[in-house]
Amino acid sequence: MADLKDSIHATTEKLTSDLKKMTMYKTFYEDLQKLVSKSAVKNTNFKNTLLEAMKMNGMENELRNTIFQWVRSHKNPAATREPLIYLRKSQATWQKRIHKSLNSMASEIKIHLAQSRVLSDKEEMNDKWNELSIYDVDLSQYRPVYAPKDFLEVLLAIRSPNYKCPNVMKLQWDFIQLPLMVKTFKELRNFYSEISRGDLLLGNNPNMKSENPNYPTLLAERTALGEKVLETNHAPVTQEYLKKGCPRSLRATMWVQVLGVEVKENEKLYFQYLKNVVLQHDLMVDKLIIKDVQLTASNDHQYFVFEDVLYQVMLCFSRDAEVLCIFSHSSAQPVHGVLRGKPPTIENTVIYPPNGIIPFHGFTMYATPFCYLYDDPVQLYYVFRAFYTRYWFRLHEVSSHPQGILSLCILFERLLHRLDNELWCHIKTSGVQPIRLTFKWIMRAFSGHLSPEQVLYLWDLILAYDSLEILPIMAVTIVGLRKVSLIRVKDLAGFEAVLADLSSITVMPLLQMVLVSKHLDSLIRLPKDTTKTGSLIEPKTKKDGKK
Amino acid sequence: MERAKSALSNDLLYGRINTNTPLKLKVTFCTDLDKSVLTSNFEKRGWSQVGPEDDWNFYWSGIQTCRNLFSLDSGYRMHDHQLINHFPNHYELTRKDLLVKNIKRYRKELERDGNPLGTKSMGKYIYLDFIPITFVLPADYNMFVEEYRKTPSSTWIMKPCGKSQGAGIFLINKLSKLKRWSREAKAPFNPTVVKETYVISKYIDNPLLIGGKKFDMRLYVLVTSFRPLKAYLFKQGFCRFCTVKYDTSMQELDNIFVHLTNVSVQRHGGDYNSLHGGKLSVDNLRLYLESTRGKNVTDKLFKNIIWLIVHSLKAVSNIMANDKHCFECYGYDIIIDNTLKPWLIEVNASPSLTSTTVNDRILKSRLIDSILHVVIPPTGIPDAKWNKTPLPSALGNFEVLIDEEAITHNENSKLRKNNKSSNNNNLSLAVRRRR
Numbered sequence: 001m002a003d004l005k006d007s008i009h010a011t012t013e014k015l016t017s018d019l020k021k022m023t024m025y026k027t028f029y030e031d032l033q034k035l036v037s038k039s040a041v042k043n044t045n046f047k048n049t050l051l052e053a054m055k056m057n058g059m060e061n062e063l064r065n066t067i068f069q070w071v072r073s074h075k076n077p078a079a080t081r082e083p084l085i086y087l088r089k090s091q092a093t094w095q096k097r098i099h100k101s102l103n104s105m106a107s108e109i110k111i112h113l114a115q116s117r118v119l120s121d122k123e124e125m126n127d128k129w130n131e132l133s134i135y136d137v138d139l140s141q142y143r144p145v146y147a148p149k150d151f152l153e154v155l156l157a158i159r160s161p162n163y164k165c166p167n168v169m170k171l172q173w174d175f176i177q178l179p180l181m182v183k184t185f186k187e188l189r190n191f192y193s194e195i196s197r198g199d200l201l202l203g204n205n206p207n208m209k210s211e212n213p214n215y216p217t218l219l220a221e222r223t224a225l226g227e228k229v230l231e232t233n234h235a236p237v238t239q240e241y242l243k244k245g246c247p248r249s250l251r252a253t254m255w256v257q258v259l260g261v262e263v264k265e266n267e268k269l270y271f272q273y274l275k276n277v278v279l280q281h282d283l284m285v286d287k288l289i290i291k292d293v294q295l296t297a298s299n300d301h302q303y304f305v306f307e308d309v310l311y312q313v314m315l316c317f318s319r320d321a322e323v324l325c326i327f328s329h330s331s332a333q334p335v336h337g338v339l340r341g342k343p344p345t346i347e348n349t350v351i352y353p354p355n356g357i358i359p360f361h362g363f364t365m366y367a368t369p370f371c372y373l374y375d376d377p378v379q380l381y382y383v384f385r386a387f388y389t390r391y392w393f394r395l396h397e398v399s400s401h402p403q404g405i406l407s408l409c410i411l412f413e414r415l416l417h418r419l420d421n422e423l424w425c426h427i428k429t430s431g432v433q434p435i436r437l438t439f440k441w442i443m444r445a446f447s448g449h450l451s452p453e454q455v456l457y458l459w460d461l462i463l464a465y466d467s468l469e470i471l472p473i474m475a476v477t478i479v480g481l482r483k484v485s486l487i488r489v490k491d492l493a494g495f496e497a498v499l500a501d502l503s504s505i506t507v508m509p510l511l512q513m514v515l516v517s518k519h520l521d522s523l524i525r526l527p528k529d530t531t532k533t534g535s536l537i538e539p540k541t542k543k544d545g546k547k
Numbered sequence: 548m549e550r551a552k553s554a555l556s557n558d559l560l561y562g563r564i565n566t567n568t569p570l571k572l573k574v575t576f577c578t579d580l581d582k583s584v585l586t587s588n589f590e591k592r593g594w595s596q597v598g599p600e601d602d603w604n605f606y607w608s609g610i611q612t613c614r615n616l617f618s619l620d621s622g623y624r625m626h627d628h629q630l631i632n633h634f635p636n637h638y639e640l641t642r643k644d645l646l647v648k649n650i651k652r653y654r655k656e657l658e659r660d661g662n663p664l665g666t667k668s669m670g671k672y673i674y675l676d677f678i679p680i681t682f683v684l685p686a687d688y689n690m691f692v693e694e695y696r697k698t699p700s701s702t703w704i705m706k707p708c709g710k711s712q713g714a715g716i717f718l719i720n721k722l723s724k725l726k727r728w729s730r731e732a733k734a735p736f737n738p739t740v741v742k743e744t745y746v747i748s749k750y751i752d753n754p755l756l757i758g759g760k761k762f763d764m765r766l767y768v769l770v771t772s773f774r775p776l777k778a779y780l781f782k783q784g785f786c787r788f789c790t791v792k793y794d795t796s797m798q799e800l801d802n803i804f805v806h807l808t809n810v811s812v813q814r815h816g817g818d819y820n821s822l823h824g825g826k827l828s829v830d831n832l833r834l835y836l837e838s839t840r841g842k843n844v845t846d847k848l849f850k851n852i853i854w855l856i857v858h859s860l861k862a863v864s865n866i867m868a869n870d871k872h873c874f875e876c877y878g879y880d881i882i883i884d885n886t887l888k889p890w891l892i893e894v895n896a897s898p899s900l901t902s903t904t905v906n907d908r909i910l911k912s913r914l915i916d917s918i919l920h921v922v923i924p925p926t927g928i929p930d931a932k933w934n935k936t937p938l939p940s941a942l943g944n945f946e947v948l949i950d951e952e953a954i955t956h957n958e959n960s961k962l963r964k965n966n967k968s969s970n971n972n973n974l975s976l977a978v979r980r981r982r
Binding site: 130131223247248249251252298299300301302304305306307308309371372373374375451452453456 | 757758759760762788820822823824825826827828830831834835837838839841842845904906
């Protein structure tokens with residue numbers, strides 16, 4: 001009992017000292033002082049009237065939400081560095097490779113990694129800040145530092161030193177060399193209980209009837225409830241709400257609330273500051289970022305419209321040193337460089353790029369779906385950054401974290417093995433590791449693969465359950481759905497062709513189908529007429545069959 | 548094919564087919580356009596291609612061919628098992644000057660009849676204000692000048708009536724520029740400088756921008772009959788984006804890439820992307836608008852778009868030659884302004900079937916497939932005598948915009964039921980009563 005008391009006491013102390021360091025603290029304190037001087041707060045009953053007044057003007061909620069965000073970001077255990085030595089080593093080697101390739105590209109093109117931006121360039125960039133698509137730089141010699149494919153090779157090569165491969169086993173389970181704990185299917189069903197117990201979810205049929213006779217449709221019911229939830233402005237409630245799907249019109253505000261990233265004066269100033277830093281220095285990473293936006297979003301018929309916003313957001317992101325906070329609980333380490341012409345002392349050492357992240361091919365896709373939610377680049381930026389620092393960084397590093405890409409890959413393989421052994425065997429005996437078919441989906445959190453609206457539904461669930469485990473479940477679901485066509489082909493190219501077009505996939509009904517029925521087979525046994533109504537399953541399977 | 552045979556022999560049995568018509572076991576098609584999206588859809592149905600001189604059942608023709616066929620001189624008479632993809636005087640809807648004239652007349656008639664739809668407020672029609680203020684030049688020059696003087700700072704757009712794909716279009720913001728043009732046009736002695744008819748419209752200078760870029764919407768509308776009006780909207784429309792940021796400053800007035808969204812214009816811009824062709828699906832537009840602006844305003848916008856299409860069709864339904872062999876697919880060009888109000892810019896009779904991207908090809912192939920599903924009766928054989936009421940399952944990617952026959956039918960059965968119904972406040976009813 002005494003221990004518990006101590007730990008609560010210690011947490012409270014830590015919390016209060018952290019609160020004081022936060023940017024919101026100053027304005028919050030000032031607002032509180034103003035509140036005290038108001039007539040609502042009585043001298044006679046000071047504490048109670050003050051608390052009541054705080055409740056009335058929303059300051060209580062603000063405080064509660066701040067503490068919620070603090071707790072969320074401190075959920076990671078104290079020993080946050082990667083505990084497994086062989087994974088730490090693997091990550092270090094991988095990073096070295098990235099840096100080497102970055103350096104060799106720089107010397108090949110004969111440019112510096114960083115330099116002050118020349119005045120003319122600075123002016124041009126400033127003029128064209130809102131339409132960087134016409135900012136003219138020659139990028140023909142630049143190429144992405146690495147692609148998901150390269151990273152997968154690294155992951156597949158990892159072996160636990162404790163694992164001895166018995167040579168006799170031809171059908172080797174590729175991730176068995178990595179004894180990481182992942183949830184079983186049963187645990188997942190419990191974890192996603194709202195979905196698996198068959199609750200009505202938004203994102204199925206748009207005209208689905210509500211169970212409540214007061215509303216014509218489920219959408220109307222969810223919208224009415226959602227509006228109430230937003231009004232309370234209480235992050236944990238909002239997070240809970242997202243579990244059953246969010247109406248389009250409320251999503252933007254919901255996400256801001258859950259992540260606690262409201263844009264106020266400070267945030268605007270900071271974004272402006274980041275822009276100025278971009279204009280100050282000319283980094284090689286800038287070119288890589290522009291190239292990546294061009295290769296991905298600009299060529300995508302669903303995102304090309306937002307190209308200009310994405311340049312701004314991604315460039316500012318590269319300068320944001322606040323992103324460095326992820327390295328306290330990540331297995332990765334940012335690159336350190338010594339300023340040119342200076343002695344290698346600590347003062348002359350800088351992190352490159354300032355946010356410590358070297359983008360890979362498709363990195364922009366972590367931000368693109370937000371373009372459908374936010375008109376304002378500043379708000380878009382903060383939501384994207386919150387998503388990145390909470391989730392996405394785990395998708396491109398080697399670690400044993402249960403949310404890390406390795407665990408997600410293992411989860412995918414185990415799920416496929418468990419849910420559809422026949423399909424798993426078929427892919428394996430065709431000489432293909434199943435994860436190869438779905439790795440890029442998982443690494444990009446399906447952005448650019450599913451249609452924008454479906455990506456948003458999927459990300460609703462990531463936020464709602466605060467977990468990336470939904471990604472491998474989605475991947476295994478899609479593979480199961482295309483089983484009939486997959487069984488007919490016997491090589492990687494064939495499999496990839498069957499899985500190339502995901503534009504007709506609808507996230508919520510399929511996920512629910514799998515989590516409710518416990519079988520992937522249920523997907524292909526759907527009654528035929530559901531393909532006609534188009535709500536449950538896409539007609540693609542039929543088409544695939546003909547190939 | 549078995550079904551087709553029996554259907555034909557049935558017709559013979561009842562003597563419906565003219566004996567001059569040879570007995571055919573196979574449906575034949577003819578096309579002026581050699582586009583794979585067309586031929587592949589015809590061949591998928593087992594139809595065989597014939598020349599225009601041969602006996603065809605289904606003709607996908609150019610506008611001119613259709614006009615020639617229907618002209619008195621040609622002496623061509625279609626039999627019951629022939630369909631063609633244009634109405635002979637479609638230009639009432641698709642020529643820029645005639646469209647404006649017909650809509651103006653339609654509004655005046657409604658106003659004169661005291662129909663609530665024709666209600667005006669502050670000089671504007673409340674319910675039918677969906678085309679930008681437009682005049683035909685040189686005929687309406689004086690009226691234009693009067694209007695121009697009300698807001699001398701606004702920009703106007705000049706378009707030649709007979710041309711399409713952005714040809715001959717220019718913007719003006721000074722009357723002097725137009726005066727010169729008009730003086731030259733009116734010179735009666737020199738026929739070479741007599742310019743063709745133009746329409747001049749108030750330029751929508753507050754367009755809705757997405758990602759800072761201007762766009763217009765292209766929607767496909769299929770009409771199978773004008774009296775009673777039967778029209779369908781293709782669900783997969785798209786938005787066409789300018790490649791250049793929108794900018795109304797003077798120096799950009801001549802940069803046509805800023806202002807015109809036609810793909811045929813944009814393709815000549817330096818930044819044209821052949822992977823997406825500057826096209827965003829209407830579904831994604833809706834997702835964006837609902838997410839950033841809210842559901843109610845978005846629903847209202849799409850409702851207004853349907854309203855606009857239906858009334859533009861009603862405006863011409865009385866003067867269209869409602870030939871039973873005809874159907875037509877129109878390309879509607881609509882601009883949305885930043886208050887989310889849709890404006891009808893123009894209607895095209897032969898929307899381009901050229902595919903610029905892979906998605907485009909899929910979309911256009913689906914469009915043709917859906918058109919065929921709606922216009923061909925369940926027997927699979929073109930039949931002008933068919934009541935043109937497709938089964939709900941045959942609608943494919945179309946949704947019913949309006950079916951006056953079904954409305955009258957429902958109304959009659961309702962009337963029979965309770966024999967007393969007067970609901971003069973109901974606007975939609977008021978429309979139906981007009982006839």
